[in-house]
Amino acid sequence: MSTKPFIMDHPLIKHKITLLRDKNTGSKEFRELINEIAMLMCYEATRDMPTKEVEIETPICIAKASVISGRKVAFVPILRAGLGMVDGMLELVPAAKIGHIGMYRDPATHEPVEYYCKLPADIQERDIIVLDPMLATGGSAIDAINQLKKHNCSTNIKFMCIIAAPEGLKALSDAHPEVQIYCGALDDHLNENKYIVPGLGDAGDRIFGTK
Ligand code: PRP
Ligand code: URA
Secondary structure (H helix, E strand, C coil), X not given: CCCCCXXXXXXXXXXXXXXXXXXXXXXXXXXXXXXXXXXXXXXXHCCCCCEEEEEEECCCCEEEEEEECCCEEEEEEEECXXXXXXXXXHHHCCXXXXXXXXXXXXXXXXXXXXXXXXXXXXXXXXXXXXXXXXECCCHHHHHHHHHHHHCCCXXXXXXXXXXXXXXXXXXHHHHCCCCEEEEEEECCEECCCCCEECCXXXXXXXXXXXX
């Protein structure tokens, strides 16, 4: 059985995604929004991090308090657009290591083509959050997670996107049922060019100003 996707319902995330969708939002503001949304989503995606009790000394007394424990974390953005989410994630988890998987969709077939993969040497020992603002057909996310599994990462992989299409959500859940998916918003459908409707257009182009 697959894990139920977590669709964000926080008003701040909804508001910021509305600004992202607006075609009049320029690259500078778009980049800022992507990072802010990633940071807010990171708060939810790290909710199950284990903690342990330690003893500290406050200016008043000795006290027991909680710190994060358990496995270390790696963020793996899918290039290019996933890069836009990394700084926001690092704001909350500065010690995380970053892996990169380069993938683009063939414009004719819409199938993902992998062109780069560089992961931290100790990736198998880390909990992983794969980052990509868009989950359209799901092909890129599925292949990126296949690649992680080829590197023997199989324990705790999460996938975080800002906008998902129902088609991509289903494909990813079917292919990797154990992967917890976090979405900022769930949209209506894919159009004939496999773009998300209503979506926000081409995330990579809007982040990097390439169109
Ligand atoms: C976009 C997006 C995802 C992919 C989603 O990347 O950032 O990686 O499409 O589509 P899918 O779910 O159908 O695979 P794109 O291929 O445009 O590459 P880019 O980030 O280099 O622009
Ligand atoms: N990639 C994007 O950047 N946007 C979409 O709507 C689909 C794939």
